[in-house]
Amino acid sequence: MDNFKYLAIVEWAKKYIESEGLKPNDRFLTEKQLCAIHGVSRQTVRQAMMRLESENVICRVRGSGTFVSSRASSPAAAPAKKTVGVISTYFSDYIFPYIVTGIESVLGEAGYSMQLAITHNQVIEETQALESMISSGVCGLIVEPSKSALPNPNMPLYRELRENGVPLVFFNAKYPWADFPCVSMDDEAAGKKVTDHLFDNGHRSIAGIFALDDIQGHKRYSGYVNSCLEHSVKGFEQNVFWYATADRNNIFRYARDKLIDLFSETTAAVCYNDKLAVGLLKFCRENGISVPGDLSVVGIDDSRYASICEVPLTTVRHPHSMLGSAAAEILIGMIERSRPDPADRIFTPELIVRSSVAKLK
């Protein structure tokens, strides 16, 4: 995933030039210094430098070094009206680098630069990101909501954006009260497909483990419920375990006994996403539960984890970079052709069968 880190360095470098008060033709940091500061490879820094050069933020003079571009700090170099703010819950891991790269490639081709902020799924960090982007006058926003299934104190900020006609596209989920278009996978279909697959393989007693704070968790749960009902299984409510995203790794420690009980009464588990499923595989190994012999496990998202983890995961495919590209395309349409209310774009996920599901007799 390291090859996506350069985007964070690009953003960091722009802020560095501003906060250090560097003037045009001032000497910029060397590749070596950037490697040390960010703890990344020379290759990653080179990608960042190329991007900074192409955006006319720096210029490299062979044999002399790297300098702040003569246009870097002038408004003409990076006019606010050509900057799009991108707010994501995470960035450097899982499916997020692909999504952000999809956004960035479409924005870049259309001549927009990207200002990136990460919320770690914290509403307080979302407040800060929104305020900073509003004050820097971005021409549009692409936002992944934080804790989309819970009440959110940033509701007034989103209302303000709407009233001021700021183009905004959500990705992965949308706040139910926010009137902006959204690009997402069909999460309900995803939850239903993996659960149907377990029923098709003879399972009847199926655990579901879902994120409680994201709308995706609720929708994937809804697909799981609909599959159970279609298969006339009524006792499923006892087989659901909910966790807060921030606890994803902790639950296998603090809720160990509860999970052991749950898996002793079920033959399969639907996991909110591949990341959780990978944690569950480790938990099973440590507790002597064989996968898929004792417990079948399915994930959602088809992240890189799914194919390389200890038991290759059956999962459904998230559109990854295509989803990011679609979000950027819709946003550009809103900015340039003043389309105020484009429709949501929903990707239908495809089941990917690997080795984590046993066929019951």
Place this chain on the structure above:
Amino acid sequence: MDNFKYLAIVEWAKKYIESEGLKPNDRFLTEKQLCAIHGVSRQTVRQAMMRLESENVICRVRGSGTFVSSRASSPAAAPAKKTVGVISTYFSDYIFPYIVTGIESVLGEAGYSMQLAITHNQVIEETQALESMISSGVCGLIVEPSKSALPNPNMPLYRELRENGVPLVFFNAKYPWADFPCVSMDDEAAGKKVTDHLFDNGHRSIAGIFALDDIQGHKRYSGYVNSCLEHSVKGFEQNVFWYATADRNNIFRYARDKLIDLFSETTAAVCYNDKLAVGLLKFCRENGISVPGDLSVVGIDDSRYASICEVPLTTVRHPHSMLGSAAAEILIGMIERSRPDPADRIFTPELIVRSSVAKLK
């Protein structure tokens, strides 16, 4: 709370007469038999008998015994158009008997009988309750939603009720997608009042423990968040623990270590309701945490628990039977005066200060 059990016996008796095929003037069960069947006191059975007699379901002949009324099984005795269906998550415990009694007293005075069903907060039991009440042709419904914060497979049933013009009033919470009036406490104000009270007493690091599956949990959390933000406390997201209602008693066992960690970093805890707070008091005693010396605890609802538990609880007052009465009054207005869309009725809760909060210097 035993004195409210008679209502369940009344409903049971009506079904018993029907399922046993008892005809008018057939001998009905004795008080002694009913005591044995239901494991309740003679006093409770007498209340049930009085109610059954007043509804003309049975008649008691001094010196002879109790008989099925000559009108009991005829449609005229309990015409479907005069029966209101009441669906509640729980019944025999906590604030629920008071709410149902409030409903029952208003319905009874207006000449309606009540058909009662309990869902145990399970959507599957809600399906069964709704279907049974629709098929028995009730003239209106008073419903406490089950798992109101999660996707619900009964959405089509509610849509059908709406399209058929069946009067319905929700209490305690409403499904966000269901277009019926609701009678509730202002849960956001409740969460805010108890949290404000902790700030007023010098607390800054405040844990919040909320039910994840009910809208009330989300709203009380929202009040907690707003109080934190008004007091410029930003790190609150790390101090929130969510649980599923069905796990309310289990969390103190399975999530013990997580809770111990949480309370070591906070000086107070906002509990979703008094029931949870009582569990927390026991947990604190068992783990050597003094209340309010080491940890201040606040509840919500002002149930009977709040005044009689080991440390009398500071809490806010739920309207209890007044809320039930208001729900019944609104429903009767919808039935008799064909008011299709009355406004929601929201009760403002009042803070009740007892002994569970310490003043920090």
